[in-house]
Amino acid sequence: MLHIGALEKLVHELSRLPGIGPKTAQRLAYFILKTNNDYPEHLSEALLRVKAEIHECPRCFNYTDSDLCRYCEDAHRADDSICVVEEPADIMRIESSGAFRGRYHVLHGAISPLEGIGPQELKIKELIERIDEGIKGNGPVIKEVILALDADLEGDTTILYLAKQLQGKGLKLSRIAHGVPIGSDIDFIDDRTMGRALQNRVEL
Structure with a gap:
């Protein structure tokens, strides 16, 4: 003490x-x-x-010190695709890959009944509103939603919930692939990761 x-x-x-x-x-x-x-x-x-x-961006809920965050302000990004992430820090990991040039939406967590976190505690309603605005012609038309959530129970639960909520909206809905990391040895891959790698296999 x-x-x-x-x-x-x-x-x-x-x-x-x-x-x-x-x-x-x-x-x-x-x-x-x-x-x-x-x-x-x-x-x-x-x-x-x-x-x-610093406050939340009113459009995507990333953190910013401006009216909108840098990704929402960037006129060179594609408006028809949204990448959904759990936390603002996840955006930087995706941006460092250079593989995505669309917009983002931050949920600020994942559904976790054990911790008392339900859909109403997340920015899910706001995501659906963004998509519906495009359908009504009051905003950019969203054609694809990419779910870049963690490969754990909470992430899977959130993805299943979002998939159900987004049904019938004419969207291409996908989740990021999970599997064996590049440069890793199969001997050290856990069973869950190996299972995901087999499920997400690609044709040569």
Whole structure:
């Protein structure tokens, strides 16, 4: 136990961050204490700025400090395809591949009944509204929706729900392929990944 009120509070708050356990939180807290006097102020300023200046894009729900995010503002991107992701960070992973030049839609999570997260907690209604606006002629006509969600139970549940909701809207609906990573050894592939690789096999 630390028995120092301010330090215990800092460790507690740091340990609430994803992937940060008590020991890591304690190391970070001591680092903040040992570093030069300006660092805590800079860290505090950065935290306050990110909360004050960054908000959700009203169209795709990515994070931005402008009226619209950079991907919604980009006039050179295709308007007829939407890639649906769970979190804003997923967009950067897709963009780094250079394989997609359409629009995005961020759900901000996945359906997880065990955690009390249902469709109403996600940006699913807004996705359907975007698609319906195009059908009514009040916005870009969406022809394809790509579901780039995690290959886990929550991701699969969300994909099944979205597929049902989007039926009958004249869309090409697809999900990203999951399988053996390039450069990996089959000996080290788990059963679930191998099963997905076989399901998503391509003809030569």
